Amino acid sequence: MADEVRYREAGPDARLAGGQLTIDLRALQANYRALSRIAGKAHTAGVVKADAYGLGAEAVVPALVEAGCDTFFVALPTEGIAVREAAPKARIYVLGGLFGREAAEVYAEAALVPVINTREEAAIWEAVGHAGGKPWPCAIHVDTGMNRLGLTMAEARALAEENALTGALRPVLIMSHLACADEREHPQNRLQLEAFRAVRALFSGVPASLANSAGIVLGRDFHFDMVRPGIALYGGSPGGRTGMHPVATTAARIVQIRHAAAGETVSYGATVTLERATIIAVASAGYADGLHRALSGSGVPLRAASAAGGQGFVHGRRVPILGRITMDLTMFDVTELGDGALAVGDTIELFGPNILLDEAAAAAGTISYELLTSMGRRFHRSYVSNDDEA
Ligand SMILES: *Cc1c(COP(=O)(O)O)cnc(C)c1O
Numbered sequence: 001m002a003d004e005v006r007y008r009e010a011g012p013d014a015r016l017a018g019g020q021l022t023i024d025l026r027a028l029q030a031n032y033r034a035l036s037r038i039a040g041k042a043h044t045a046g047v048v049k050a051d052a053y054g055l056g057a058e059a060v061v062p063a064l065v066e067a068g069c070d071t072f073f074v075a076l077p078t079e080g081i082a083v084r085e086a087a088p089k090a091r092i093y094v095l096g097g098l099f100g101r102e103a104a105e106v107y108a109e110a111a112l113v114p115v116i117n118t119r120e121e122a123a124i125w126e127a128v129g130h131a132g133g134k135p136w137p138c139a140i141h142v143d144t145g146m147n148r149l150g151l152t153m154a155e156a157r158a159l160a161e162e163n164a165l166t167g168a169l170r171p172v173l174i175m176s177h178l179a180c181a182d183e184r185e186h187p188q189n190r191l192q193l194e195a196f197r198a199v200r201a202l203f204s205g206v207p208a209s210l211a212n213s214a215g216i217v218l219g220r221d222f223h224f225d226m227v228r229p230g231i232a233l234y235g236g237s238p239g240g241r242t243g244m245h246p247v248a249t250t251a252a253r254i255v256q257i258r259h260a261a262a263g264e265t266v267s268y269g270a271t272v273t274l275e276r277a278t279i280i281a282v283a284s285a286g287y288a289d290g291l292h293r294a295l296s297g298s299g300v301p302l303r304a305a306s307a308a309g310g311q312g313f314v315h316g317r318r319v320p321i322l323g324r325i326t327m328d329l330t331m332f333d334v335t336e337l338g339d340g341a342l343a344v345g346d347t348i349e350l351f352g353p354n355i356l357l358d359e360a361a362a363a364a365g366t367i368s369y370e371l372l373t374s375m376g377r378r379f380h381r382s383y384v385s386n387d388d389e390a
Contacts, residue, residue: 008059010381017380018284018328019252020347023055025385027245029067031233034244036068038216042223047212047230048083049075049095054373055234055248059383061086064233073228077103080112093139093173097121097149104128108136113172115139117149122159126168139173140203144195145188146179153195160202173226174203181214181222182239189218200224213238236368237358248372249352250379252285252312252330254344266331267323279335281319283312283348285376286328310363312348313355315341319348 011017036044046069052060057079061072065087072087074080075096083092091113098104098114098121107114108129116122116138129136140159143150151159163169176196180186193210200208207225213232215222217239232238235247258280266272266280311318312332322331334342351360351371361371 006385008383008385010056010059010383012378012380014380014382017253017378018255019250019350019376019379021375021379021381022249022251022352023059023381023383024245024247024249025059025063025383027235027247028060028063028233030245031235031247032064032067032069035213035216035227035229035232039223039227040220043071043207043226044069045071045073045093045209045226045228046233047073047228049073049079049230050373051079051082053230053234053369054375056381056383057082058086059385061090063385065090071226073230077106077110077112080107081110084110084112091172095141095149098124100124101128111136113137113139115141115149115173115175116169116171117141117151119151119155119159122169126166129169135168135170137170137172139175140169140171140206142174142176142196142199144176144192144199146177148177150176153199156199157202171203171206173209174200174206175209175228178210178212178215178218178222181212181218184218184239189222193221196224217241231369231372234368234372235357236372237356240358242356242358246351246353246356248357248375250285250350250375251347251352252283252350254281254342254346254348255284255329256282257334257342257344258282265323268326269324272323276335278322278333279337279339279342280322281314281332281334281342281346281348283330283332284328285350285379286326286330310350310360311355312350313352314346314348318355 046064048057048061051057061083071091072083073093073095074083077094080092080094093113093115095115097117101124104124125138141150142156178192180188196210209226209228210224211222211227213229216227232244235244260274260278260280262274262276264274309321311320319332319334322333351357357368361368
């Protein structure tokens, strides 16, 4: 029966883990289908870099294949190899470029399609990327305004002219990436769109792709032949547009409940002084490792983070985080729930159906992408999917 539910487990034993990460693959599939509908005639690929945004490519990729996805994007060749195992027939693009000639041979072996970002990479692939005389496919990435990866417009033009003569490369996709798609009214979206149209004209007959999740929401002009959603598949709110199904739910186990008096302080630095007698739930989850967004060179409005901090959700109510989060533990003010309402062993949702991923990320002064990809390996993971084998 299609509605029977199947569970799969990963990570430490549930009874021994401080936190639970539940990944609803049915919601993931529903998001894929919803994005495909918006994309209309354009093909919908799945971006599964960084282990499917931290949710586990091994489970996410087959679920997307089941939903009809046959094209994947990863950042690194190692990720491509992992996706190849999970999706033997899919087309797999590696965004991060070719890591030199030796790596290029591995791409060919695993039938990964490199995204060519420089003239040097094009030359390597011309030399290595062919079998029996026929060039292996590649994608060509042109930078239209992000200054991250990709050929410049002039380089793209030169490459297109050369390749028209030699046929040494077999581009199967021409792509670019939007820098400001999250801001619908940002003038750069139009500028990149026009630049991309010019790029596309250089490679006639080659399918084109510009839009990430937020780009899809910008409208049909941005869809071209293929769209590349990542975060929206995982329940993010592209361009602030809510309505994707929540895919990941995290919950932390309560390990102690304490009663503290007015005037006492909580956690490191004693940054919060209690104004009333307070019931505190101590939950077994804290900050993880990571290159924090606070390190950005400029332009990250960290001070826009919610001044009051994050919240949890337990027994139908939101409960605020008290004081500083520590490495392994976080304290919540559960006074409003009343004495005896909570017990050690209960769990507090950190984000999921009741506290949206984007809301939790905003409270942390960061974005959904960073929150998801830093979810700890110490969490017990369970995957929920439909059992359509029976
Ligand atoms: C990560 C990435 C995507 C997916 O972006 P989302 O905002 O997560 O949808 C698409 N294209 C490129 C080039 C990327 O690096």
